[in-house]
Amino acid sequence: MFRTLLRTSPLVARPSARLFSTSRAVFNSTSHKLNKDSHVYKYLQEGPSTIKYTAEHEWLAIFKDDSAFVGITTYASEALGDVTFVELPEVGDKVEVGDTIGSVESVKSASEIYSPVAGEVVAINDVLESEPQLINTDPIGNGWIAQIKLSDPAAIESSEELLSAEEYENSLSEN
Template identity: 55%
Template sequence: MIPEDLRYTAEHEWLAPADAGVFKVGITDFAQEALGDIVFVQLPEVGAKVQAGDSFGEVESTKSVSEIYAPVSGEVVAVNSALDGAAEVINADPYGAGWLVELKADDPAAVDALLDAAAYQELTTNS
């Protein structure tokens, strides 16, 4: 099930509006399923500047280590500290408690250029 109210990247990150110009970011159910059991997540510090398309962290599973890419450019304003020592929350609830960071977007309109649920569904069906 792909939530209709989120935006997505081809690298399997999702964005949800959190506040004016601020977006929660996480990895999709498709991504966590492909990774398998997630055991560790490395996230940026609050205040870090990120550029759209650049790696800003890593998710480590029992199978591999995968980069997390910034869906939009901006500043990290919150990090999900609940994942420290409990990264498996991403597997259990990737669209809820398993969120990774909150980003204050440099250009909130850039979110509109990301994939909607139907386009992301098509991407994952064909991969």
Template identity: 45%
Template sequence: MTVKYTKDHEWVQSTGGDAATVGITVHAQDALGDVVFVDLPEVGKTYAQGEVAGVVESVKAAADVFMPVSGEISEVNEALRADPSLANSDPLAAGWFFKVKLSDALQLDALMDATSYEKFSAEA
């Protein structure tokens, strides 16, 4: 399973074939502080890469969640909706935001790998 990162601090994990899981990075949740609300996309809705697919709100700020790759939302994390703090306590696992059926898996190739993202976020 490959994990890639965006300049907007989302991660996307390819789970094989045309499926992927999306969430926010540790850097993003650190910058936001305590997450108190998430607005998740509608299952079945299709988004283009870079479109706003959701919102995350914290005690400090609100931030858009951008679609890291084009595709159709196949599932949202209802546990995150019920307990937004999962985005803080476990952003790379239980705090995932949504799953997507990729329309162009090659878009993953243009995203950053972990090493590149660590360098990028250290400079941000």
């Protein structure tokens, strides 16, 4: 989502990379695990089949019914600060990899969320309209943004863009 961080506040003259690198200190290896008490985890009784991450700090929880929940990682949520507004896609939207599916705003900036997968939006987390702070309190869980029915489930395993937890963690420490 931070590939093209939109309009970071002028005063903070595009410090995004720096801001994130300093907040890396608070990152730890357990902070990007899916919250097992969340709606996302409980969507199917057996939980998700796979969790993936992107270099743009999105997470993807993939279920056996070939749908995936999408949200932003703890790292991204901490870098943004207090989330004040979340713009959601609409149910029925058809998306390709890299399409904008919404945005997350804090007081100082707005960041686009890009779909890491192709498919159709089948559910949105409209609780975020009244409680955008869920992105801060439970980013990888009840702060999910959209559920997408995958048009090409086989692409998940072959994708080089989708990272395992370990690969994602390594990408953070490389930055």
